Amino acid sequence: MSETPAGDFAIRLARPDELPLMAGIEIDAFLTLAEALGVEREAHALPLGVLDRSLWETLLIVAVDDRDRPIAFLAGTEMENTLYVIELDVIRQWQRRGVGRRLMLEAIEMARTRSFAGVALTTDRHVAFNAPFYRSLGFELLDDERLPPFLRRKLLDEVESGMDPDRRVAMSLRF
Numbered sequence: 001m002s003e004t005p006a007g008d009f010a011i012r013l014a015r016p017d018e019l020p021l022m023a024g025i026e027i028d029a030f031l032t033l034a035e036a037l038g039v040e041r042e043a044h045a046l047p048l049g050v051l052d053r054s055l056w057e058t059l060l061i062v063a064v065d066d067r068d069r070p071i072a073f074l075a076g077t078e079m080e081n082t083l084y085v086i087e088l089d090v091i092r093q094w095q096r097r098g099v100g101r102r103l104m105l106e107a108i109e110m111a112r113t114r115s116f117a118g119v120a121l122t123t124d125r126h127v128a129f130n131a132p133f134y135r136s137l138g139f140e141l142l143d144d145e146r147l148p149p150f151l152r153r154k155l156l157d158e159v160e161s162g163m164d165p166d167r168r169v170a171m172s173l174r175f
Helices: 016-037 048-056 099-113 131-136 149-160
Strands: 010-013 060-064 070-079 082-090 118-124 168-174
Touching: 010 099, 016 048, 016 070, 016 082, 048 060, 048 070, 060 099, 070 099, 082 099, 082 149, 099 118, 099 131, 118 131, 118 149, 131 168, 149 168
Parallel strands: 082 118
Antiparallel strands: 010 060, 060 070, 070 082, 118 168
């Protein structure tokens, strides 16, 4: 895990006492997404149980400022020998400064170190800081034939919760 500061922030594993802070980061970051999508729905945060599981699996990493305060996080879980990225959020004040990219690169390295087969996620097809961002890191869009069952379930869950099926995609980076 890289704790060396780069651009006034560092990446490290999250601590249990920081779990409640993740909701604030997620809700703040959602405002950028809501603006990009032109939606006015209410923001919600991941349940603490999801974050706690990610923490227990040592797949919850944070970017922290120079005072060691979390400014972003990536929550992951292992699914079918793949690191599934549940959530990646950066507070608005720190967006467009390489924080999300550094978190993703750290997650990719964690997956390689653990000998996972790759990294996968679901995201919005069109928003620039979603699918196009992940493509820039080497992720590929998965068509129906290459969609593993766990990602198919994730996409169905997202649509059932009200997300637009035409915008949702699954992506993966295989090693």
